Amino acid sequence: MTEAQPWRAAALPADAVAVGHVQDAWGVRGWLRIHSLSASGDALRHARRWFLTPPDPSAPRARAFDAFATPVEVSVTQARWHGDVLVAQLDGVDDRNTAERLRGAGIHIARADFPPTNGPDEYYWVDLIGLAVVNRQGVALGVVDDLLSTGPHAVLCVRDDAGGEPLERLIPFVGAYVDAVDLVARRITVDWQPDY
Numbered sequence: 001m002t003e004a005q006p007w008r009a010a011a012l013p014a015d016a017v018a019v020g021h022v023q024d025a026w027g028v029r030g031w032l033r034i035h036s037l038s039a040s041g042d043a044l045r046h047a048r049r050w051f052l053t054p055p056d057p058s059a060p061r062a063r064a065f066d067a068f069a070t071p072v073e074v075s076v077t078q079a080r081w082h083g084d085v086l087v088a089q090l091d092g093v094d095d096r097n098t099a100e101r102l103r104g105a106g107i108h109i110a111r112a113d114f115p116p117t118n119g120p121d122e123y124y125w126v127d128l129i130g131l132a133v134v135n136r137q138g139v140a141l142g143v144v145d146d147l148l149s150t151g152p153h154a155v156l157c158v159r160d161d162a163g164g165e166p167l168e169r170l171i172p173f174v175g176a177y178v179d180a181v182d183l184v185a186r187r188i189t190v191d192w193q194p195d196y
Contacts, residue, residue, distance in 0.1 A: 006092020010073035012051050015111035017126050019043050025099035026087050034086040041086045045079045046115040055104030067101040133158045133188045
């Protein structure tokens with residue numbers, strides 16, 4: 001880099017989670033418009049340290065990206081909702097030109113920097129991915145591969161590779177079907193039968 005930059009090269013933390021990307025500059029004072037992968041944007045608003053990654057070269061407008069070629073760490077001064085737009089100010093990004101150079105950058109946050117959940121029955125989706133799912137009878141139903149948001153509630157996408165042919169089960173993540181989530185044991189117990 002030939003000029004001083006408000007970011008520094010850094011490896012992604014081992015517990016880094018992709019949480020969004022920079023959509024564009026917002027205003028003339030270096031603010032950024034952020035696309036959050038979660039509806040609340042809680043992790044983005046809470047964390048004071050973000051790790052930015054260059055955009056996928058095939059992404060729209062990626063050719064204009066010249067800010068950095070490897071992950072960098074940035075300090076977040078503010079991140080807040082402005083109406084229905086999530087905006088952020090990074091330390092040292094004080095003008096629109098610098099902000100525009102970050103367009104398309106991926107945003108990662110260390111899982112350790114997420115805010116605590118609001119109660120014992122609230123979970124970050126990233127913590128549920130990879131958990132084994134068993135029913136009340138102890139029958140293994142597979143592993144959480146993904147979650148879907150259907151509006152009123154989330155749905156666990158459970159992949160079962162045990163029978164040779166991969167099988168996907170969709171289990172509503174609601175109290176009527178989910179008996180217990182044990183993050184320490186990495187297991188979810190559900191009221192669900194293998195043939196549902």
